[in-house]
Amino acid sequence: MTEKCPFQFDLMNPMTHSKSLPFESFATLREQCPVSYQSGAAEFGGDFWAITKREDLDFISKNPDKFSSSVNLAHPQPGGSDPESMEIMRQLIINMDPPRHIKYRRVVRNAFTGKAVDALEPLMREFARDIIDKVAARGECEFVSEVSAEMPLFVICALMEMPAEKRQTFASLVDTMIGMDDPELDVSAEDGQLAAAQIFEIAMELAVSHKADPKGGTVIDTLLNGVVEGESLDEFEFCTFFLILIAGAVETTRTATSQGMRLLIEHPEQHQILIDKPALIPDAVEEMLRFYPSFIHMQRTATGDVTVGGMEIKKGDLVKLFYPAVNHDPELFGDDAEAFDVTRSQRMADLKNQHRTFGVGQHFCIGSHLARKELCVMFEEIVPRLRNPRLVGSTHNLVSNFIPGIKKMNIVFDAGK
Numbered sequence: 001m002t003e004k005c006p007f008q009f010d011l012m013n014p015m016t017h018s019k020s021l022p023f024e025s026f027a028t029l030r031e032q033c034p035v036s037y038q039s040g041a042a043e044f045g046g047d048f049w050a051i052t053k054r055e056d057l058d059f060i061s062k063n064p065d066k067f068s069s070s071v072n073l074a075h076p077q078p079g080g081s082d083p084e085s086m087e088i089m090r091q092l093i094i095n096m097d098p099p100r101h102i103k104y105r106r107v108v109r110n111a112f113t114g115k116a117v118d119a120l121e122p123l124m125r126e127f128a129r130d131i132i133d134k135v136a137a138r139g140e141c142e143f144v145s146e147v148s149a150e151m152p153l154f155v156i157c158a159l160m161e162m163p164a165e166k167r168q169t170f171a172s173l174v175d176t177m178i179g180m181d182d183p184e185l186d187v188s189a190e191d192g193q194l195a196a197a198q199i200f201e202i203a204m205e206l207a208v209s210h211k212a213d214p215k216g217g218t219v220i221d222t223l224l225n226g227v228v229e230g231e232s233l234d235e236f237e238f239c240t241f242f243l244i245l246i247a248g249a250v251e252t253t254r255t256a257t258s259q260g261m262r263l264l265i266e267h268p269e270q271h272q273i274l275i276d277k278p279a280l281i282p283d284a285v286e287e288m289l290r291f292y293p294s295f296i297h298m299q300r301t302a303t304g305d306v307t308v309g310g311m312e313i314k315k316g317d318l319v320k321l322f323y324p325a326v327n328h329d330p331e332l333f334g335d336d337a338e339a340f341d342v343t344r345s346q347r348m349a350d351l352k353n354q355h356r357t358f359g360v361g362q363h364f365c366i367g368s369h370l371a372r373k374e375l376c377v378m379f380e381e382i383v384p385r386l387r388n389p390r391l392v393g394s395t396h397n398l399v400s401n402f403i404p405g406i407k408k409m410n411i412v413f414d415a416g417k
């Protein structure tokens with residue numbers, strides 16, 4: 001039996017992350033035992049290896065033959081862990097291993113290139129202006145539902161040719177799918193499965209209407225005309241693609257916007273730097289992404305016995321990649337790694353390649369350009385218009401060991417145009 005690490009932090013308990021990410025625990029693990037065997041409750045897959053240094057995280061992420069995303073999936077699965085649900089979840093690209101993964105990835109990668117995303121920028125600016133127009137004069141808002149949630153939803157709905165009247169239903173289905181660990185949301189595994197099934201249904205409707213009136217060059221067109229192993233995606237494959245794109249695109253970017261705003265509110269001197277020099281907003285977005293990543297972890301399963309960081313990982317062991325731990329490593333980001341500094345990119349030109357918020361290796365995030373662009377456009381609108389923002393009470397956080405989401409964040413600011 002593998003010996004447990006003397007430092008145990010209950011990292012799979014969703015409550016551990018509910019107030020704030022446990023950066024002190026991550027620092028202890030990184031310094032004392034970067035590849036450490038941790039206790040985990042059975043409902044979260046049991047004991048696991050916690051990975052907190054970048055070189056180990058990179059090695060694991062870049063060797064899918066040794067570390068499978070498919071066996072126990074790459075992420076805690078909505079809808080329970082019965083064999084049938086697991087098999088459905090294995091159809092999502094994020095839970096595939098090569099060679100199948102490589103073929104599927106070819107289908108979608110063209111949809112989200114830098115060029116494709118740049119083409120969306122004018123539309124995004126219009127959305128961002130509308131979103132802020134709705135709240136600016138009031139001097140107060142519930143930031144998550146009125147601001148953060150809007151842009152990713154708008155963008156993905158536009159990309160997917162989703163009718164406006166479906167957007168709200170769609171948003172709450174996504175919430176249900178990811179909210180199962182949170183007792184306040186009272187979402188059961190069945191609710192999660194049902195939400196996924198309803199998203200499938202919406203995808204089917206979109207496919208049918210696209211086929212009736214096809215528009216070239218759209219994401220939905222890329223997916224429906226994508227070819228895997230000489231055949232185009234069938235309806236089920238299309239729907240699973242759709243599911244992961246939606247879940248990936250909506251909740252992550254919303255979380256990054258909310259956490260980014262919270263960071264600016266808690267660091268008014270950093271906010272002021274951006275008011276004085278808006279050209280630094282893309283740098284600030286990169287620092288937000290580094291400082292508070294939208295995923296706490298992804299997981300892999302060892303396909304054979306393997307040594308990582310001097311530790312012997314056994315076939316079948318669960319390995320968890322803790323992105324926030326890597327992103328706060330002083331060996332990579334300097335002695336002020338634990339500080340939020342919107343000018344960090346000025347000192348560290350390749351910051352975007354140093355942090356691991358979008359993962360690394362074969363499963364590197366397909367939506368990184370899209371997410372960065374959405375965040376830049378949003379903060380370019382937020383920073384000059386929502387002046388002197390303050391929290392009203394505390395944030396209402398999602399209880400999850402996977403996404404450090406914010407459910408509610410009431411703020412006030414100087415009312416303006």
Ligand code: HEM
Nearest residue numbers: 074093094248249252256294298358359363365366367371
């Ligand atoms: C701040 C926002 C985002 C963050 C932090 C993020 C993070 C990540 C991470 C860490 C992975 C790697 C998973 C692994 O290695 O197991 C990933 C994969 C993925 N992301 Fe994102 N993501 C974001 C936004 C998006 C958006 C907007 C989209 C949609 C266009 C998207 C679609 C995907 C897909 C499809 C994968 C799976 C890729 C594969 O398996 O080959 N993500 N993301």
